[in-house]
Amino acid sequence: MHDRQTVSLDSLRARRGDDAAGHVFFLLITAAVGLAFFIVAAVGVDVVVEAWDILANRLWDFLASPSSADEAKSGVSQGIRGSALIAAFVILTFPAGVGAAIYLEEYADDTWLSRLIQVTVRNLAGVPSIVYGLLGVAVFVKGLDGLTGGRSVIAAGLAIAVLVLPVIVITAGEALRAVPTPLREGAYGLGATQWEVIRTQVLPAALPGILTGTVLGVARALGEAAPLLVIGAVGFYTTGNQDFVEQLRGAFTALPMNIANYARLPAETWRGHAAAASFVLLVLVFLINLVAIVVRARISKRLGR
Amino acid sequence: MTMTEFAITAGVKAASGTGANDVFTVDGLNVFYGDHHAVSEVDLAVKEREITAFIGPSGCGKSTVLRCFNRMNDLIDIARVEGTVRYHGVDLYDEAVDPVAVRRRIGMVFQKPNPFPKSIFDNVAYGPRVGGRKGNLDEVVERSLRSAGLWDEVKDRLSESALGMSGGQQQRLCIARAIAVNPDVLLMDEPCSALDPIATGVIEELMKEIQSEYTIIIVTHNMQQAARVSDRTAFFTAEIDERSGQRRGKLVEFEETGTIFSNPGDERTEAYVTGRFG
Amino acid sequence: MPTESAGLSAEPPTVSLPSVNSRAVGAVLEPATFLVVAAAVAVAEHFIEGPIGGFGPSAFWVAFWAMAMWSAWHWPAAQTLASSFSGNHLAMLDGRPASPLTLAARELTRAGFLYGLPLLAIEKNIVPVLAMMALSGFVIAKAPGRRAPWDFVVGTVVIEDFGGPAAVIERTEVHSVADLQLNESRNRQNVRARALVLAFGMTSVLVSALIVWSIFSEAWEFFAAQEFSWSSLQGIGWFPRRGIFDVWTLFIGTLWITGIAIALAGPVGLGVAFYLSEYASPRVRRTVKPIIETLASIPSVVLGLFAISFITPQVLQPIDGSIGFASLLAAGLGVGILTVPIIASISEDAMRAVPMELREASYGLGGRRVTTSLRVVFPAALSGISAAFIVGISRAIGETMVVYIAAGGSGGAVLEYDARNEGQTFTAAMASLGAGTDSVAGVGIAFQSLYALGALLFVITLLLNVLSDAIVRRFRQAY
Numbered sequence A: 001m002h003d004r005q006t007v008s009l010d011s012l013r014a015r016r017g018d019d020a021a022g023h024v025f026f027l028l029i030t031a032a033v034g035l036a037f038f039i040v041a042a043v044g045v046d047v048v049v050e051a052w053d054i055l056a057n058r059l060w061d062f063l064a065s066p067s068s069a070d071e072a073k074s075g076v077s078q079g080i081r082g083s084a085l086i087a088a089f090v091i092l093t094f095p096a097g098v099g100a101a102i103y104l105e106e107y108a109d110d111t112w113l114s115r116l117i118q119v120t121v122r123n124l125a126g127v128p129s130i131v132y133g134l135l136g137v138a139v140f141v142k143g144l145d146g147l148t149g150g151r152s153v154i155a156a157g158l159a160i161a162v163l164v165l166p167v168i169v170i171t172a173g174e175a176l177r178a179v180p181t182p183l184r185e186g187a188y189g190l191g192a193t194q195w196e197v198i199r200t201q202v203l204p205a206a207l208p209g210i211l212t213g214t215v216l217g218v219a220r221a222l223g224e225a226a227p228l229l230v231i232g233a234v235g236f237y238t239t240g241n242q243d244f245v246e247q248l249r250g251a252f253t254a255l256p257m258n259i260a261n262y263a264r265l266p267a268e269t270w271r272g273h274a275a276a277a278s279f280v281l282l283v284l285v286f287l288i289n290l291v292a293i294v295v296r297a298r299i300s301k302r303l304g305r
Numbered sequence B: 001m002t003m004t005e006f007a008i009t010a011g012v013k014a015a016s017g018t019g020a021n022d023v024f025t026v027d028g029l030n031v032f033y034g035d036h037h038a039v040s041e042v043d044l045a046v047k048e049r050e051i052t053a054f055i056g057p058s059g060c061g062k063s064t065v066l067r068c069f070n071r072m073n074d075l076i077d078i079a080r081v082e083g084t085v086r087y088h089g090v091d092l093y094d095e096a097v098d099p100v101a102v103r104r105r106i107g108m109v110f111q112k113p114n115p116f117p118k119s120i121f122d123n124v125a126y127g128p129r130v131g132g133r134k135g136n137l138d139e140v141v142e143r144s145l146r147s148a149g150l151w152d153e154v155k156d157r158l159s160e161s162a163l164g165m166s167g168g169q170q171q172r173l174c175i176a177r178a179i180a181v182n183p184d185v186l187l188m189d190e191p192c193s194a195l196d197p198i199a200t201g202v203i204e205e206l207m208k209e210i211q212s213e214y215t216i217i218i219v220t221h222n223m224q225q226a227a228r229v230s231d232r233t234a235f236f237t238a239e240i241d242e243r244s245g246q247r248r249g250k251l252v253e254f255e256e257t258g259t260i261f262s263n264p265g266d267e268r269t270e271a272y273v274t275g276r277f278g
Numbered sequence C: 001m002p003t004e005s006a007g008l009s010a011e012p013p014t015v016s017l018p019s020v021n022s023r024a025v026g027a028v029l030e031p032a033t034f035l036v037v038a039a040a041v042a043v044a045e046h047f048i049e050g051p052i053g054g055f056g057p058s059a060f061w062v063a064f065w066a067m068a069m070w071s072a073w074h075w076p077a078a079q080t081l082a083s084s085f086s087g088n089h090l091a092m093l094d095g096r097p098a099s100p101l102t103l104a105a106r107e108l109t110r111a112g113f114l115y116g117l118p119l120l121a122i123e124k125n126i127v128p129v130l131a132m133m134a135l136s137g138f139v140i141a142k143a144p145g146r147r148a149p150w151d152f153v154v155g156t157v158v159i160e161d162f163g164g165p166a167a168v169i170e171r172t173e174v175h176s177v178a179d180l181q182l183n184e185s186r187n188r189q190n191v192r193a194r195a196l197v198l199a200f201g202m203t204s205v206l207v208s209a210l211i212v213w214s215i216f217s218e219a220w221e222f223f224a225a226q227e228f229s230w231s232s233l234q235g236i237g238w239f240p241r242r243g244i245f246d247v248w249t250l251f252i253g254t255l256w257i258t259g260i261a262i263a264l265a266g267p268v269g270l271g272v273a274f275y276l277s278e279y280a281s282p283r284v285r286r287t288v289k290p291i292i293e294t295l296a297s298i299p300s301v302v303l304g305l306f307a308i309s310f311i312t313p314q315v316l317q318p319i320d321g322s323i324g325f326a327s328l329l330a331a332g333l334g335v336g337i338l339t340v341p342i343i344a345s346i347s348e349d350a351m352r353a354v355p356m357e358l359r360e361a362s363y364g365l366g367g368r369r370v371t372t373s374l375r376v377v378f379p380a381a382l383s384g385i386s387a388a389f390i391v392g393i394s395r396a397i398g399e400t401m402v403v404y405i406a407a408g409g410s411g412g413a414v415l416e417y418d419a420r421n422e423g424q425t426f427t428a429a430m431a432s433l434g435a436g437t438d439s440v441a442g443v444g445i446a447f448q449s450l451y452a453l454g455a456l457l458f459v460i461t462l463l464l465n466v467l468s469d470a471i472v473r474r475f476r477q478a479y
C-alpha cells in the first residue's frame, strides 16, 4: 500500500497487459472499420478488374452502343438514356418534395393532418423499393396507360420519382430545421410575413442543404433497379424510326437494369459487361455525390458557420 | 390567484395611470408557456419618446413581456397571452390586428446580433423591400446607417457581407435595419450583452441620440446601463408559486429611473439594485 | 386606409426586382416550358407529316430550343458581366459581391451545363442539334441582362438594378385596429403559399393511399382467385407459374438472407459506430465517416455483381468448394454490406447523443475507455442501437437486387434449408415474377401472387418501421 506522500511515478503509469480488455476491444472495432474500408476498396477494384477488358479497349463504343446479343458490340447507351430520363422525372418532383418539407417544418401545427403527413412520409421512406414497382404497375402502367403507354420510361420515371419523394422531403426538412432561429426572428421583427420569411431567409439559407438532398435523391434514383424490373424494363430493345414520344412510351431500360441483365446471363463472358456498366454507374453516382459535398461545403462558408 | 395577492406597489399604480402620450398600456398581462405560468399580472404604461428599461434577475420574464409588445410570442407555439396590451389605445391582441403590421411599427433588436447572411446594403434594405418598397433604396439605406452611426465605417463596403463585421458593428447594423422601416418603437432585448464595453458605450450613446425619434424599451442585466440611459425603469422578479412550485415572473416596481436606483419603494428592488440579490 | 398601402401610393416607376422567388420559379418554369413544348411538337409530329417531322427526336430539340429562348427573354434576374462594374448595380453572388472573374467562371459553367448536357442524349442527327444550339447560344449571349435559371443549379448570380429612389416609409398614426392590418396582396400571397405547400404535403398521403389500395386490392384478388386454395400454400417450393405458392420456401430464404446480413452488418456496424463515436478524433472522424458513407451510396445492383464476382469465388469457394455460382450465403453477405452503413450511422447517432457528463462521470471514477464504451455508452444508447438493428433488418428484408442477382432461383425455388444452395426471398421472387415475360400481360394468378407478396412485405416492413420509431421516440424522451 502506498502512502499518500510517496506515490511513485511507476504506479501511475499504465502497465502493459493492464488494459488487455481495452486492447482487444480496440483491435475489434479497428478491424470492423478496416473491414468496411476493405469492402469499399474491393468493390472498386473488383469492378475495374472485371471491366478492364472493355474499359481499356472499347469504352466509348460501350457507352455509345445499344445492348445487343453480340458481345463485342453490346453497350449501355440505352441504359444511360433511360437513367437520364428517370433522373429528369426525379428532378421534376423536387418542388413537391420541398413544398411538403416547408409545410411540415414551417407551417404545420400539431394537428392530426400534419401528423398524418409526417407519419406517412416517414413510413414511405422505409417501404422496400420493389413495392414502388407494384405501385407503378397498378397506377402508372395499368391505370394511366393512356398517358404513359404502359410499361414505359414514363411509368418508371414516375414510380422512381414517387420513391425518391420521401427522401427529398426528409433531407429538405433537415436543411430547413438547420436554419437558425435568430435569422427567422430577425426577419419577422422587421415585419415580414411568414411566407416572406420563408422565401427570403429560410429557403436561401437552406437551399444548399435542399439541393444536396435532391442530388442524393437523384443518385439513389440512378441506382434503383427493383421497381424497374417489376414495371418491365427490358434487357435490350431495338430502336426503329420512332419519334420522341414513341420512344418515351415504348420499351425502355436503365443502367442498373443493364447491370442486372448482364450479371444474370449464365455465360461468365458477360461478366465484363456487367462490371463495365457498374463502373459507369459508380462514376455517375460518385460524381453526383461529389457535387453534393461541394454544395454542402459552400453552405457552411456562406452562412459563416 | 387574485391581483391583490400580488401586491402591486403604489409606484406602479401611479406610473401605469393612462396618459395621453402613452405608447403602450399594459393591463393584467399574463403569459403562459404550455402550463408554465411564466409572467403574471403585469400592469404598466410606456411613455412616448422615453427610454424604458426592464431589469430583474434571469428568468423573471423580461424578454417574455417585451415580446408581447410586438407579438413575437405568436411565433412560439406553446405561448399564450392573457390580458390587454394597448398600443396607442388599440388592443394589440385584437383578432383583426395583423402581427406583421404590428412588427412593422414596433421594431426589435435581439440579444445576439443576427445580421442576415447578405450584404450590408441588403440587410438594411430588407425591411423596406418586404414592405413592398421598390426602386432605389440607397437613400433609405444611407439614412438608416447614419442614424445608427455606422455610415462612415461601412460606406465603402456596402456590398460586402454583413457577417464580416465586428460584433458591435453587427448590432448597430441590426439597429439600422430596424430603423429602416421607420418604426415608432424599438424593442431591445439585452442589445449589449454580447459586446465589449466600448461597443456598449457606442450603442448607449446611439440610443440617447435616437431617443428624440423613437420610443425605446430595453431589457438589460447591466444596472449601470439602465441608470445611464433610461428615463423609467421596471423591476421584475421571479417568485416560486406555492401551489405549482413554478417560478413565476412579476412586476415589482415601475418608477422613474432615479427613484428606482436612489429611493426604491420596495425592499426587493433595493436589494437587487444594491447587488444584494439576484 | 390601411397604412401599408398609404405609404406605397407615391411610388416611383421601378424596375421589377428579381427575387429568390422568381429564380426558383424560373427553375421550375424552364423545364415545364420544355415539357409542354416537347409534348406539343411531338403530338404535332405524331399526326402531321410536316416539315419538322424530318428528323428523329426533333420534339426534344425544338422544345429545348424553346426553353432556352424562354429563359433568354423572360428571366431578367442576372445581368451581363459588364454591369457589375457600373455604379448602380450590385453584382451579388451568394450574398457577397462577385468579382468579374468569378462571374466569368460561373458563366462558363452555366454554358457548359446548358449546352453540354444535351450532348449526352444525342443519338442521331447531330447537325440540326448543333445548329440549334449555336443559334440559342447566340441569342442568349446577345440578350443583355438575361440569363437562364440554370444558374439556380450552378450558382446564383443576381444583379439588382435599383431604379429610381424608393419612397420613404412614412409614419402614420394608429387610431383603430384598421390601422394595424396587413396589406391585402401580401396577406393573400401568404395564405396561398400555405395552401400550396399543404397540397404538396398531401401528395405523400396520396401516394401512401395509392400504395395501400393498389397492393391490397390485387392481393385480395389473389386470395379470392379460383386457382388459389390454401392448400397450394404448402408444397415443395415456390413455383408461381405452376400454381405452387409455397410461401414457407420464401420465408426460409428471407430468414437466411436477413440473418446472414445482420450477422455481418451487426458487429461491423457496431464496431464502426464505437470507433467513430468513442475513439476517433474529430480529424480522423472527418476522413473515416465519408468512406463509410460511400458504402451506402453503392447501388445494390453493383453489390449483387460483387457478390457473384468476388464474394463467391474469392471468399466462399476457397472455404467450401461445393458452393455454386449462386447461393443464399453470397447474397446474404452482399445484403450485409448494404446494411453496414445503416446500422453504423444510426448507432453512432445514438451513441453521440449520450450526454458527455455520463462519460465524464465514468472517467472520473477511473473507468477506462473500453469500460466507458461498453458499460456506460452502450447501455445508454441501447434503445437507439436496437432501432438501428430493426431498421437494418427491415432494409435487409426489403433488399431485392442483390438477392435477385446472387441467390439464383429464377422462375422458382425448391424448399431449401441450406444457405450454400440457391434460394429466393420475398423480394427476389417478386423481381423474378416481374422480370418474366409472361407477367407482362399483367393478368393471371402468377401476376397477382406478386401483389400478395408485396402486401406481405409492406406489412412486415411497416411494422418494423413503426417499432423502431416507437423505440426512438421513447429514447428521445430519456434525455
Ligand SMILES: Nc1ncnc2c1ncn2[C@@H]1O[C@H](COP(=O)(O)OP(=O)(O)OP(=O)(O)O)[C@@H](O)[C@H]1O
Pocket: B033, B036, B038, B057, B058, B059, B060, B061, B062, B063, B064, B065, B076, B078, B247, B249
Ligand atoms: N420559448 C419558451 N418556451 C418555454 N418556456 C419559456 C420560453 N421562453 C421563456 N420561457 C420561460 O419563461 C420564463 C421567463 O423567461 P424569459 O426569457 O422571459 O426571462 P428573462 O427575464 O428574459 O431572462 P434572461 O434575463 O435570462 O433573459 C422562464 O422561466 C423561461 O424558462
Ligand SMILES: [Mg+2]
Pocket: B062, B063, B064, B189, B219
Ligand atoms: Mg431574456
